[in-house]
Every structure is written in structure tokens, then in C-alpha cells.
Amino acid sequence: MDIVNLSFTDKRFDTHSITIGNLQMGGTNSIRVQSMANTPTHDVEASIRQAIEIFDAGAELVRFTAVDEKDAYALRDIKNGLVAKGYTKPIVADVHFNAKLADIAAQFVDKVRINPGNYLEKRATFATLEFTDDEYRAELEKLDSRLLELIKICREHHTALRIGTNHGSLSDRIMSRYGDTPEGMVEATMEFLRVCKKYDFQDVAVSLKSSNTVVMVQAYRLLVKQMSAEAMNFPVHLGVTEAGTGSDGIIKSAVGIGTLLTDGIGDTIRVSLTGSPAAEIAPAKMLAEHFASSNKNVKINYNEPLALDPFKFSKRDTSLNPSFDNKKPLVICDLPDLSMETLKSLGISFDLNTMTISGSNQSPDVLYFGAPEMDLPDFKTKNISLLIDYKVWIKDSNFEPLYGLNTYLSAKYKSGKRNWVMVSLNTLTPEAMAVLKADPTVVLIACSMCVNQAAEQRAIFNTLIANGVNLPVVLSSIYKEPDVAKFQLTAAADNGLFFIDGLANGLWLSNFAPTQVSIVSETAFTILQSARARYTKTEYIACPSCGRTLYDIEKGLAEVKKVTQHLTGLKIAVMGCIVNGPGEMADADYGYMGAGPGKVNLYKGKTLVKRGVNEAVAPQELLKMIEEEHHGESVKA
Ligand code: SF4
Numbered sequence: 001m002d003i004v005n006l007s008f009t010d011k012r013f014d015t016h017s018i019t020i021g022n023l024q025m026g027g028t029n030s031i032r033v034q035s036m037a038n039t040p041t042h043d044v045e046a047s048i049r050q051a052i053e054i055f056d057a058g059a060e061l062v063r064f065t066a067v068d069e070k071d072a073y074a075l076r077d078i079k080n081g082l083v084a085k086g087y088t089k090p091i092v093a094d095v096h097f098n099a100k101l102a103d104i105a106a107q108f109v110d111k112v113r114i115n116p117g118n119y120l121e122k123r124a125t126f127a128t129l130e131f132t133d134d135e136y137r138a139e140l141e142k143l144d145s146r147l148l149e150l151i152k153i154c155r156e157h158h159t160a161l162r163i164g165t166n167h168g169s170l171s172d173r174i175m176s177r178y179g180d181t182p183e184g185m186v187e188a189t190m191e192f193l194r195v196c197k198k199y200d201f202q203d204v205a206v207s208l209k210s211s212n213t214v215v216m217v218q219a220y221r222l223l224v225k226q227m228s229a230e231a232m233n234f235p236v237h238l239g240v241t242e243a244g245t246g247s248d249g250i251i252k253s254a255v256g257i258g259t260l261l262t263d264g265i266g267d268t269i270r271v272s273l274t275g276s277p278a279a280e281i282a283p284a285k286m287l288a289e290h291f292a293s294s295n296k297n298v299k300i301n302y303n304e305p306l307a308l309d310p311f312k313f314s315k316r317d318t319s320l321n322p323s324f325d326n327k328k329p330l331v332i333c334d335l336p337d338l339s340m341e342t343l344k345s346l347g348i349s350f351d352l353n354t355m356t357i358s359g360s361n362q363s364p365d366v367l368y369f370g371a372p373e374m375d376l377p378d379f380k381t382k383n384i385s386l387l388i389d390y391k392v393w394i395k396d397s398n399f400e401p402l403y404g405l406n407t408y409l410s411a412k413y414k415s416g417k418r419n420w421v422m423v424s425l426n427t428l429t430p431e432a433m434a435v436l437k438a439d440p441t442v443v444l445i446a447c448s449m450c451v452n453q454a455a456e457q458r459a460i461f462n463t464l465i466a467n468g469v470n471l472p473v474v475l476s477s478i479y480k481e482p483d484v485a486k487f488q489l490t491a492a493a494d495n496g497l498f499f500i501d502g503l504a505n506g507l508w509l510s511n512f513a514p515t516q517v518s519i520v521s522e523t524a525f526t527i528l529q530s531a532r533a534r535y536t537k538t539e540y541i542a543c544p545s546c547g548r549t550l551y552d553i554e555k556g557l558a559e560v561k562k563v564t565q566h567l568t569g570l571k572i573a574v575m576g577c578i579v580n581g582p583g584e585m586a587d588a589d590y591g592y593m594g595a596g597p598g599k600v601n602l603y604k605g606k607t608l609v610k611r612g613v614n615e616a617v618a619p620q621e622l623l624k625m626i627e628e629e630h631h632g633e634s635v636k637a
Helices: 044-056 069-084 099-105 133-157 172-178 182-198 213-229 246-263 277-292 340-345 405-410 430-437 453-466 484-500 517-530 553-564 618-629
Strands: 018-020 023-025 032-036 061-066 091-095 111-114 160-166 204-209 237-239 268-270 330-334 349-351 356-358 366-368 380-382 385-389 399-404 419-423 442-446 473-479 506-511 539-542 571-575 590-596 599-604 607-614
Touching: 018 160, 018 204, 032 277, 044 061, 044 069, 044 277, 061 069, 061 099, 069 091, 069 099, 091 099, 099 111, 099 133, 111 133, 133 160, 133 172, 133 182, 160 182, 172 182, 182 204, 182 213, 204 213, 213 246, 213 484, 237 246, 246 277, 246 453, 246 484, 246 517, 268 277, 277 484, 330 517, 340 349, 340 517, 366 506, 399 405, 405 419, 405 430, 419 430, 442 453, 453 473, 453 484, 473 484, 484 506, 484 517, 506 517, 539 553, 553 571, 553 590, 553 618, 590 607, 590 618, 599 618, 607 618
Parallel strands: 032 061, 032 268, 061 091, 091 111, 111 160, 160 204, 204 237, 237 268, 330 366, 330 506, 356 380, 366 385, 385 399, 399 419, 419 442, 442 473, 473 506, 539 571, 571 590
Antiparallel strands: 018 023, 349 356, 590 599, 599 607
16 A cells, blocks of 8 residues: 555555444444543543543543553443443543553453553653663563453453554653654554464554654554554554644644545544543544545546655755745735735734835735735735736736746746746646746645545645656645634645645635634644644643543643743643653643642653642743743743
8 A cells, every 4th residue: 555645545544344342443434433531430420421421422432541440440330331321332441551450441341442652661761771682572572471361351351452652652662772753653563463463363453643743644654554564454543642722732633633544544533632522522523524525535537656755754845946945834815805904813014104014923924915906006015925816917016926827838927036826736747847847936836626635736746746846835725614613624634734744835725705814824824833844833732631630631721821822832731640741741842740639740841840839820830930941031932
């Protein structure tokens, strides 16, 4: 299988179907949607109540953490209680640090998730430890015999397994050989899958989550490659960990999960959001339905070999246009009117005296005026560019012209500065590409009217790379979606991959429905940040919380956001517990971790700086710590 699927969904990674209670997952089954309870698992009544809420929202599986034996045995009562109320869908136990708990839970639940990073080995110390070949082999032998014990219990009780690796919790042993890398995540997982294969235990799903979407995508692609090489096809569970809250969390999840579903990878998804677990289900279902729609199954007419490396991030070469800054992807925004209100909503100011339009850090880089019927003044500009259709463009004005490819090819005069040319897959003939390659002022706009837009746009990039057309390319994506949440989610799922793969140099979203233009622009910036392509706000890495959370994380996150939202470019982790939090906070600059009822620990990177801070003052303490670190200077990336 090509890992990056250029012509699409007839070439999905063909997994085998597994049985989880009364649910089949993988193979030709639909993409399963799931979530995780955040009640203390031993509070059986509360856990049953919340599971019912999640199931009623449309989940097909619900997971519970098993922190100790009390939790592990409570799972029996939760399962029985749910069945007694008519809820027979599968439940899953989530186990870390204690293999014995997995053995207990496997007798009662339909699936057990174990984490290769801490199933047998001690929690990672983030130290570089040396393992000789003999020591390494001995660890694997220990893993083989211990996992076999669990497999036997699972077989007896018809319980499935998930081998659930997280980027933030690799063992020291794996880190010593592979580092904190996608390769390390894959090897950690494969060690477990090889044991399952050896003992012919097939009811196994697999996940490789990270809060870093680029790492996550590369890891899943490598996993599929490696499984294929070793004749395995276990179903794949997708998720972006610690995605955060609200639309930011949904967009980030859609960027990571959407990229892989576009690749043809993924059998079940979880959209992890901080807050109510039931609220995760609507966006997860929307995402699953988006990829199940007939539009996504339209095969495009393109069969060229892949021209990019899907396993390593690199920016596409744009050296044919030397004046273009390819470090920072652009945002282009349609301008529906020239009112002060609209400009202000986009972070743009307009000085009537000097007729100057000025952009800011948060405003689009390029404003598109279309083809206005009235004559426009030749505005002066500051930190912003103005784009207008070629047919109304006036030579040597401050506006820049936008052409269709044929118009560009036959144009009598062009801009000496920058010419924006719309291309689609079928217009990119060898003759047209030869002309484009000779013009260093060109920025291409990749357009698609195909119902399977992402596939066609991927083919455009592939064609340009294969033919050495190293010009900058802005992605154009047009929607007619009145539901804002759906617009944001589908735009993220369709477009994020082009930034994850370093292909596109800008994003031009249009929504021909009554959506505020500021929401469209904000969505584009959030997609770029989610794909780690451009930072325009503080990045929050926040776990969804679970039974280990002993403080009000939702309130804590809201308070932390309030006092740190001006710190553009900083990554701040807000995590539910100190057991997994420090590991899972990935590459955050600062951490805010639940340390007990009403108590929070504060971290600089992975180093504990303040212990047991009262949650009422902890957000301010965090800000103080950041400011001290930066000697009172404004903290800007
Ligand atoms: S970091 Fe802790 S509280 Fe948050 S989801 Fe992970 S285990 Fe649960």
C-alpha cells in the first residue's frame, strides 16, 4: 500500500476485523467512534451515569481508567449495571503502570488498553540509560512471557486488547535506542504486536498518539508500513492526545485524524477534548461521516507515483520564486465589504486620511477584493497585500492581480511584483508548467472543484514536485456550510494535511454561507497552528481528564488561558494528574498538573518548580513563574 493515498479510498489500509464485545471493528466496518469517562471508576453509579450519557450521544465504546484494584473490580459492576439498564455496547479498561490490573480488568470488560511505555517497565525517567544487547533481549523475553499471561486471560474471556502507545510515555529502554521519535513509538508498539502475532491473538487494535500532529501522522504512517512489512494488519485507533478545548481542540484533532483518514488509515477515532466526554461524540461522528461520505470515495483520475517522503517532514522547495518567504504560510481572506466593522473584526485598521490599510499579527496577510464594480482608490498598505481579479486590475497599482491559468498565459501585461495564478489538476499541462517555471513572480493557487477535493489537490502538489515547478502554492478551499462547527471541522480535515506535509505555502478558506469572515480567518490560523506551521496564539496542550483527575481541570484551563493568552508561541500544558501528566505534556514549555484535591504542581519543561500550589492562585503563580523566567520581558515567540 502507498502510505499516502493519492487517488484514494479504494486503497485503504486493509485491516482485519476484530471482535470487541458485540462490536466489530476494522475491515469493512464503519469508522467507530469512542470516548473515555472522567469519573473516578470506583464510583460505580457516577461511572454508569456518565457512560450512558456518552453512549446516548452516539459512542460505540466507552473507556474507563483503572488506577488500582478497586477500580479494576469496579469495572465488573459497571459492566453489569450498564447491561441491566439495556446498554450492551462494549466498555474498555485503560491501564498504566500495573500489569496485574490488566489481568483483573480483562475478566470483566470487552477490551483492555495497555501502554507499552509502562506495561512492564518503570515510568520513563527521561534519562539516557544504556541497555546492552543482552539486557535489551532479556527485557523482550520478560515482555513475551508477561503479555502471554494477559493474552490467555483475554482469550478465555473473549476480551480484545489495544496496544496504546503515547509519544509522551515511551520507556527509557526504547528511548535509549530510538529517542523520543516516531520510530521509537513504532518499535515500542511492534514489540507488543509481534508477541500477539506469535501467539495468534488477533483481537488487537493499535494506537500511537501524540499531541504533536506532525509526529502523530508520521508515527501512524510508519506503523502501517512496518505492520505491512511484517504481514500484520491490526485495526488502527486514531487520536491526537491533549488536543485542548472547544473549537481549538476540535480543529487540532481534525487536522491530525483527518490527515490519516485521507491517507486511508484509521478504523476508530477519539476526539479528545478537555471537558464533558459526551461532547466529544458530535465532532467525532461528524469527522467519521465526512470521510464515509460518497464524496470521499470518488476516485480521481491520477495514477502517478508519489513524489514526497511521507515519513519525514520537509518543506516543499519554492526556490523558483526567490522573493517569497516560505517560512510563514499565508492566510488569504475574502473581503465581503469594506466597512470599518468588517476590517476591525479581521484585526485590520484603515486610516481615512492617508487611505492606508494596515494589517496586524492576527490579521490575514492578503485580502481578496474579487472584481468590484466600482472603482477603488489605490490604497496604501502596511503589513498586508491586496488581491484583485485581473480583469479589473490596474497596472502598477498597489493591488496584485489574480488570474485563471489561461488568462495568465495570454495576458498582455503582468505585475512586476507578484502574480497569483489559479491552477487545477487538468490545467497543469507540460506547456503551461514550462511557462510558469520561467516566471519568478508567480504564486500558484491550487484549486479543485472535485468532490474529492483533498485528493485532487494532493495530486496537484505531486505533479508540481514531479515536474520541478518549485513555486509557492496557496491552497484554495471553498465551502457552503452554514453550521460553523461543521465548517471548521471539515476545513481542518481537508486542509491540515498540506501543512503537516510541508506542501502548501498558504491557506485561502472561503465559506459561501452566512459565516462571519473573522471566523473563517480565525479557522485558517488555527489550522496552521494545529499543523505546527505558524503560531499566532498561545498553544494549550490539555488532557481530556479521566478518573485520575482530582481538581477542576476545565476551570483551571479556562483560568490559565485567561492569564496567558497573550503569550504567543508558548506551549502550556494543563494536565489532570502528575502520574501521566509530566510524560504526556510532550514538548510544552510550561506545565500545570493536578497534584491532588485542589492542588496543582507547576513545571518548567519537565522540571518540577512549584509543588502543591492551591488551585485558586495557581494560574497567577504560573504567570509569575513565566514572567520571572523571561525577566519581565514580554514573552513572544
Ligand atoms: S494526564 Fe492523567 S488525568 Fe489526564 S487523561 Fe492522562 S491519566 Fe488522565
